[in-house]
Amino acid sequence: MSIDSLTALVRTIPDFPKPGIQFRDITTLLADGPGLAELIDQMAKVAGPLDPDLIVGVEARGFILGAALALKLGKGFVPVRKKGKLPGKTVGIDYVLEYGTDRLELHEGQVPQGARVLLVDDLIATGGTAQAAARLLREQGAQVLMALFAIDLPALGGLAALEQDGVPSRAILLFEGD
């Protein structure tokens, strides 16, 4: 399947969750079997050669793609969740979203010191979420090999911000002009 066909499976919903936001909805792509397989194949082509120890996915949409990728690569999956959701002892970090603020948490000890991790999410906009997740992982002594996304909104500068933090960053699909 071509990148254009894959891109066409993403639905755009204007003014969600706030006026002025063009929401790039991956649920339409996820619901398409060949599309989902192609997306995970494309992500695996990028991530596989890095041979990460662990895949870390960010709640909620990063869980779907991160877990699928972990299964494909034969690696374990660790969730980074929004505050108050993880039952064990956590470490956390506050961050700013395109449309709000929140806190990310990780189970203490679940990402071992020195682990070589791949960070996965569905989409990068401002990069605030991924920057916070990468910082949290580094605070645990992990090496973030790469942050990998299904979608980048380049106009919002997220990949560039991550690269500035020294996190190699890639996305499979680009939506220009958002």
Ligand SMILES: O=P(O)(O)OC[C@H]1O[C@H](OP(=O)(O)OP(=O)(O)O)[C@H](O)[C@@H]1O
């Ligand atoms: O680059 P940023 O500006 O930080 O935005 C990107 C983040 O926003 C979305 O998640 P959201 O916080 O809406 O949560 P959800 O996955 O639970 O819907 C998306 O899945 C990323 O995690």
Ligand SMILES: Nc1ncnc2[nH]cnc12
């Ligand atoms: N424009 C957007 N579409 C989908 N998810 C997002 N998360 C942050 N910005 C977004």
